[in-house]
Amino acid sequence: MGEKDKLARFEQVILPHLDAAYNLARWLTRNEDDAKDMAQEAYLRAFKFFDAFRGVDGRAWLLTIVRNTCYTWLQQNRAHDITTMFDEEIHSADSDTSNPATLVLQSADHEILRQALDELPVEFREVVVLRDLEDFSYKEIAEIANIPAGTVMSRLARARERLKQVLSNRLKKEA
Amino acid sequence: MNCKEAQNLINGYVDGELDLVRNLEIEHHIQECALCTQSYKNQQLLRNEIKTGSFYFKAPADLQRRIQLSLRKATKAEGRAWVLPKWWFNIAAPMAAAAVMVLALVPFLRGPSADDLLAREIVSSHVRSLMASHLADVPSSDQHTVKPWFAGKVNFSPPVEDLAKQGFPLIGGRLDYLDNRPVAALIYQRQKHFINLFIWPSESDSAVETKTVSRQGYNLSHWTRSGMTYWAASDLNNAELQEFVQLLQNQTSPTS
Numbered sequence: 001m002g003e004k005d006k007l008a009r010f011e012q013v014i015l016p017h018l019d020a021a022y023n024l025a026r027w028l029t030r031n032e033d034d035a036k037d038m039a040q041e042a043y044l045r046a047f048k049f050f051d052a053f054r055g056v057d058g059r060a061w062l063l064t065i066v067r068n069t070c071y072t073w074l075q076q077n078r079a080h081d082i083t084t085m086f087d088e089e090i091h092s093a094d095s096d097t098s099n100p101a102t103l104v105l106q107s108a109d110h111e112i113l114r115q116a117l118d119e120l121p122v123e124f125r126e127v128v129v130l131r132d133l134e135d136f137s138y139k140e141i142a143e144i145a146n147i148p149a150g151t152v153m154s155r156l157a158r159a160r161e162r163l164k165q166v167l168s169n170r171l172k173k174e175a
Numbered sequence: 176m177n178c179k180e181a182q183n184l185i186n187g188y189v190d191g192e193l194d195l196v197r198n199l200e201i202e203h204h205i206q207e208c209a210l211c212t213q214s215y216k217n218q219q220l221l222r223n224e225i226k227t228g229s230f231y232f233k234a235p236a237d238l239q240r241r242i243q244l245s246l247r248k249a250t251k252a253e254g255r256a257w258v259l260p261k262w263w264f265n266i267a268a269p270m271a272a273a274a275v276m277v278l279a280l281v282p283f284l285r286g287p288s289a290d291d292l293l294a295r296e297i298v299s300s301h302v303r304s305l306m307a308s309h310l311a312d313v314p315s316s317d318q319h320t321v322k323p324w325f326a327g328k329v330n331f332s333p334p335v336e337d338l339a340k341q342g343f344p345l346i347g348g349r350l351d352y353l354d355n356r357p358v359a360a361l362i363y364q365r366q367k368h369f370i371n372l373f374i375w376p377s378e379s380d381s382a383v384e385t386k387t388v389s390r391q392g393y394n395l396s397h398w399t400r401s402g403m404t405y406w407a408a409s410d411l412n413n414a415e416l417q418e419f420v421q422l423l424q425n426q427t428s429p430t431s
Contacts (some may be wrong), residue, residue, distance in 0.1 A: 004249050010246070015239065036238055043242045044249055103217045110228055113221075115229070131190060132225040138192050157186045164221055172327035 010050050017059040020134055027129045028070040030118055034158075038073060041101045042066040060136065064144045069125065074122065081122055103167055116166040124159040127152055142145070176204045181211045189218045191260065214262065247279040264342060286301055290386075290397070292408070296353050298390045301371045304360070311347025311362050321348040325359050331361035332376040334403070337428040343370065343419050353406075363419065370409040370419060377404040396420045 026035035040063045046053075055118050074082050079104055080170075105113075117128060123145070130141045142149040181204045187193045188201045207212050223404040228230035279394040304310050323336040328350050337345045351373060358375040377383075394413045397406040398420070405423070409416055 007246060007250050010241070016241070018234045018239055018242070019231075022238060023232045026232040034234070035232070036235065036241070037235065041244055044245060047246055047249065074384060102213060103220050105224055110224070113224060113228070114230060118224070120322050128225065129350060132222055133231050136191070138187075153187055153192070156190070157183075160186060160218065160221060163225075164217055167221075 006050060007047070010047050010111070013053075013058045014050070014062055017062050018043075020059050022095055023065050023133060024063055024126070024129060025070055027118075027133075028067070028074065028122060030081075034073070038066065038070050041073075042069040045069060047147045055112075057140075060140050060144055062129070063134070066111075067144055103164065105167070109167055109170065112166060112170055113159055113163060116163050120162060124155050128159050128163075129166055131156055149170055176200045178204075178208060178211055181208070182214060185211070185215055185218055189215070191221055193261070240353070249386070270329065290388075293354055294369055294390050294397075295390055295396055297371075297373060297395060297400050297406050297408050298319050300351055300353060300360070301393060304351075304362070304371060305369060310349065312349045314347040316345050316347075318345060321345065321361065324370040325350070329375075331359075331403075333361070333378045334426075335361060336423060338363065338419070338422050338426070341422050343422065348423055365409075365411050365415060365419070368409055368411040370407055370411060370416070372423070373408070374406055377402055385417075385424075387417070389413070 003134045016151045018039070022035055022039045025038040025042070028037055029035045042062070046062055046065045047064075053061055058130065071082070088151065117125060120128070129140055130144060131138075138149045141147075141152045146153070149154075153167060181201055184193060184197060188198065193201065206213050242346065261300065313321055315321050315324075316337065318335040318337045322332065325331075325333055325348060333349070335345070336380050339345065343363045344364055346364050346369070349360040351358050351360040353373055356375060358373050359388055361372040361374065363370040363372060377399045380400075380402050381399070382401075383397075383404075385398040388395045391411055393408055394416045395406065396416055397404065399405070406423070407420055407423075408417060409419075411419070411431055
């Protein structure tokens, strides 16, 4: 395959997933400019390894590369983000398992929820993004994030628990 | 299924990741249990909020163009590194190199290289004349015998000098063919060494100083004077050959 043909095919198969690539990069880097850089770098890497792409799902393949590109960047530039542990104290303090309050979302909750998601540790943030924004299955997420499917489920559970908690805390403050 | 089990599986249920049996079990439990129903509703609410809310960052308008540009740049850079060498470089580079070499050699080809070819011809002729016992067509030490012999054989009259007194006796004359033309060959001797002196009219009248080269163990001297080109070839040492050349030039220049 000539370079020209390769590029044409790459743009046809992989470029349509630019929004997905940017969205993941944006949630992982939490910054617009860095997300652009990561998306660009990921696309260049994807093109380089495009000969090895045999899969059907270009989006999952691309997002694996985006994720790896972002993690490399995070390790070099945001080491703190990677090592941030899940705050178990807040998390386990008042689990709604014992007494689930009815969530009634208001327009202001939207921003609260966004911020709560943004503040989740990166490995929890990414499973929510891949599941709820990209609609990948647990199996696909497991492959993209290179973790067991059971870990995908447990991380999702903890992440969602946290988000619900943030929202119910808001309800409590109002009450 | 109890509440604890249901809570553990509720994410999988909401995400539609449970197998059929588990799915039915949890559905059954939720119908029975108000607590888990609430939990399930909250979970759905949250999920819908994330999904339908504008949490999705669409790529900025300029990003696609920026990526396409960088891809093209990378393709070109890669092309320079590996695509062009496959065909373009393999053909163009040697051609360019050859062109440069030819251009660089042009001045030399016109000068020394023509002389070089001629020098080879002359050495061959000299060697052949000694090998085939065909040294002279007209064996004579008399210049007045040798000189007229060429008349009618070549369209010029070669100056024939006898240098016997100076130690280079004339042996004879021979018709030879050099540089795509018939030439006069005079044979001189220095002790056991023979000297072939090739003479033909030069293309220009301008004199050319004596040049000496060495080929295959033979010394060659050539010069142009009075409209004649001279090539002397011999296995004689260069000093003695130069003496011969000097004598000849002294003889020919004032008289003829």
